[in-house]
Amino acid sequence: MALINKIREKSGLAVGIIAVSLILFIVGGDLLGSRSLFGGQDQSVGEIAGQKISYPEFNAKVDEARAAYEQQTGRPASEQDQIQLRDQAWNQFILDIAYQKEYDALGLAVTQDELVDMVQGNYISPAIRQTFTDPKTGAFDKNTVINYLKNLKTLPAEQQLAWANFEKNLSTDRTRTKYENLLRLSSFVTTAEAQKEYQAQNTRADAKFLLVPYYSVPDTTVKVTDGQLQEYLDKHKDEYKSINSRTIQYVTFPVAPSKEDSTALYDQIKTLARGLATATNDSSYARMNSDIQAPLYMTLGEMPEQLKATVGTFAPGGVYGPYKEGNTYFIYKYSGVKKDTNFTVRASHILIRATGSDSAKAAARIKAEGILRQIQGGANFEALAASTSDDGSRQQGGDLGYFKNDNRMVKPFQDAIFGFNGTGLIPRLVETEYGYHIIKITEPKTNTLYRISTIGKTITASQATRDEVYRRAEQFATESQSKEAFEENAKKDKTLVVATAERIPENSTNVNALGNARELVRWAFNDDTDINDVSSAIEVDDQYVVAVVTGKTSEDEVTVDNFRPELTAKVRNQLKAEQIMAKLNSASGPLESIAQKYGAGALVETVPDLNLANGFLKSAGVDPVAVGKIFGLKPGKRSKPFAGDAGVLIVETSKVTPAPTVADYAVYKNQLIQNASSRTGFLINEAIRDNAKVKDRRAKFY
Template sequence: MALIGKIKEKSGWAIGLIAISLGLFVVGGDILGPNSVILGNNSQDVGEIAGEDISIKEYSQELEVMKYNYTNNTGKNPTEEEMAGLREQAWNQLIEKIAYQKQYEKLGLAVSDDELEDMVQGDNVHPAVKQAFTNPATNQFDKSLVINYLKGIDTLPAQQQAAWINFENQLGPQRLRTKYENLLSLSSYVTKEEAKRDYVSQTAKADVKFLYVPFFSIPDSTIKVTDAQLEDYLNRNRDKYEGEETRTIEYVTFPVLPSAQDSAFFYDEIKNLAKGLASAQDDSTFAKTNTDVPADGGYVTLSEIPQQLQGDIATFIEGGMYGPYREGDTYSIYKLSDIKDDTVYSVRASHILFRADSTDAGKAEALKKAREVLQQIKGGASFEEMARVHGTDGTAQQGGDLGWYTQGGGFVKSFENALFSFNGIGLLPNPVETEFGYHLIKVTQPKTNRKYKLATIKKVISAGDATEEEAFRKADQFAGTTENREQFRENLKKDKTLTSFTAEKLRPNDNNVNALQNAREIVRWAFSEDTKVGDVSKEVFRLDNQYVVATLTGKTEKGDATVEDFRTELTSKVRNELKAEQITKKLANVTNIDAAAKAYGDQAQVNTATDVTLSSNTLQNVGFDPVAVGKIFGLKQGQRTKPFSGENGVLVIEMTKYTAAPDIADYSQYKNQLAQTYKSRTSYYVNEAVKDFAKIEDKRYKFY
């Protein structure tokens, strides 16, 4: 509030400070979980940043500020999924306050009160302030509006006061971060030689001929990779692999699915609601009060009528009741409240599309075929069968049925004009041309301008208490009779209705486990210090519509990488190395690319590429391969490489033509481009460097 006080003082107003206490709310599930301090966890730290221990209290205070701001801005409490994002924001805020602040202090960076005032009503006003205090008459920022707002801020609602305080509190840290990044960006300098090299990499061009044997030409099943080979590859590439803390679990789910009894209960309920809806004077209000799935309730065209009702259109009468219908786990009933005529027409039709390319010959061939099929239909052939045989779009297997269609609904103009100019039902006499080809069209329901108002009630079938209890009983029995991983597997074999799933490389702050949403409790259990490999969760986890029992099958710790940490990736790398050895051996002593390809076999491809530049990093018909492109520009015209392993296969490249970049006097354009590129990356690189230097340890998973 220092900024407000200073502005008011300079404005001649003596107005007291606004005090808002955000406090620490420690009564939520985040703190009272099984791993919490209150329930006995020995450690009170959620991590370490730049040598400072971060206590659960300090982190919770930061998180409560984030939650308060979220609720204040949105008017609602965050969901569990949104809380995961807020926890990340709170953690990053602590990194900013601690790790960055240490860097600011070393450099003597600070933000004065005068600077803060300047950001609100000075010469360097913050963009958010400019936007909020724009004079509507001039469409320009007006300082007087800011001053008047702050003079009367203590009369505003508490929410607005808190919002301003939050904004003011962010101004200083934002300016400090900007100063720091600007300072570091000034340390970046582009020399003339760098600019020249960039110019040459974009301008010099090469034409090449090359032989390419992709790795996939050798089946993976024919290459056997040993653990010793994986270990050797890892040792040769330690700088590319960093070990991390992960867990692997196997789990079984016990779905809470509605039973036949549950379905019967909801069927009886929807039938009773149908009686109430039929006699209701205000059917719209009755429907809105009793439905599980809100509906628009306005007038709809035939094309917008729910699919379930399509078969009953012929019986539509005002006040009529339709249903119950079942779709998935939902029962639906409808009351036709009103019918009226509109200016827009709907029609139901089917079509057969004969696709044509853009050439005259292609169009002529498609039209000829369309006319032949049209004559067969006029002669008595089934339109639907002809559509299944000759149709070339997604409607073919439905006999060409397009369903109900309303004018202006998205068909191309020529198709729509032909469709709505036809009266009655039946086959249009001639093929209709569109940008896609030629269409045979059959109107199956005549055009109408009727619109219908429906009162809709939908009831979602959910599991009853008995179903819920039975699912929990099975899950609890499974957990209670399973002591370890071996018993987990044995019990799975005994119950053929159960299926297990594996979740690999879970990370400490993951919120989901495969397709299981909001599964933090499972992740926290897996990372608990008390959970050992082979343990089975004695707690049955409840997630949405299912119970889960898990066993810990693997774990890795932060530090030196092991083969198990990256087995899948390492296996792919080693397999490609072994394939490259095989291919290279067969291509030894290449003296002619065409002859070598012929001798190798069908898997060897001979291609050419023109105007290749060093900056492109790609090669036509090969893809991204900076190694291959680099080797090209190490050749002289007429030279050829030996067989070498690229990103996706083995290549032999021959330079057929080289066009050097012409000398230019001024490289400033390329110098400016490079400088801009370096500047745009500053924020990311600075952030990564600060976090790396701070040696951050994140142990929030013990509490959240």
């Protein structure tokens, strides 16, 4: 009895401990927060202008956007839709916080009278017009809006809330438009700037250059040190903006159907075939048991090839198959025929296009007539189509497949095909707006529709198969707890291929060709995941992935490792340039002689009628420094060797033709203003985000 009493005493304490633990587990994150006695992670999804956005606050905005979307579309938001809705909610926070500060500083706002005018006044908002335009007539009637507003209070609460949000967005959009227009209209271009642009577009130069491409010097002959990379980065830090990223190596374990899965499905399809044969309502039976929906009535041309081959043996009530196409088994039940209102035919053609002048049209007709005579004389239609036709069907020997007389083809073409009986070559040219056609009917026209109930069952991996693949992946992960072990075990298993994904962004949903890989990305960015850590088996579509983190970059720190490939290429080219210029500095004589003396790799090219605004230097490509030097030299003068984008160059200017004098530069002034205006919205957004020091941490939660 004493023992029982002690158990009772202790059980009360145990229940109390469990209850407290459950409460802490359920509410601890909100109650205690990141500054709790037990620590914890920052639960904000981001920061805008110093203001933190909490996860519940952000999620509430997302839920609001999702509800509005689902009410508007009448369907649940898909995963892709929800990604867009989260972006929409985040951008709304940026507008409400960062943009609003700018609006307040300038005193910009939308008055109530202005909002009324946008909704039902003289200057209707485009959003209102789009929402209340009759889809049948395409007409907008302001009275429709007024009547809607009169009845608004009688509508369900969610619709009233949706309208309130809609009006708020109208006001927000109008304020932003005012702000952007204010800055856009502040753009100014001077006459001197317009004159400079005119001269850049219309001044011409003839030049010659010698180029020694960087690639002509083997990379293996140039050694680049970490010190040189760091020195280059220190001098060009403004050019390299780091991001939060991860580099991983990974192996995949595909979940493919096993031999046993295929056998099981084959047995199932045979059982279904017996059921289909005896079903009184065969179309309903097929629809309920098929993985793939197929039309009940098919033309001969719409039938799969294996079924089409058995048409001659069709008998009402007969079941045909199973036929395997890819990973799917098909069975079919034939139940008779009916006549369609349209005919179907299969044909091939050779098209000789006739465009341009009458003489070109006559030449096209002569060519087409010659081809027609060759075919009538026994030449192979398909071979001539492949070699002479101007239509994309030439790759299929001119085959156009099956089509109906439903006016989708141009009328002369359709009339010729459906006016021909039987099969074979139509013995005349058919002229259409596209040119001259030589047509061969390969299967005769018919309006017979076959009633066929179809069951298609796709082979999928069973749960046992999935479990076995998961077991293999988990075993690999368990035995590969370091990068070295990961690489060693991957080498031992000849079925595995190690792939590398470089610098994956934090918000990425894909990893190389792996779609829907969000969980893999979240693991790589988890605060507890370090370099050389190996993941457990992560399911990505129909495969399991095991990965190891091999590198990481941070937006707060720019290091050589963040940009090693790019920096190495830049520094290596600098070192190559020094080598090349050392050989060219003492060179003299014509450029051709210098190139010959230099040896392999050097080339000389001429560029006539070069334009300063968008000059292109053939093998040297687009090189603003080289083009600038050409226009900066006097005719007959030559530059010293210098490092360009593609290699080391020596340029010499043969002739410069100044732009003709004009009295008015208004056209060029307008061009520059329009160019600046088109970039205003983008530049405003970038500037405001940068000024607000926006930090987006949503990727830690989604």
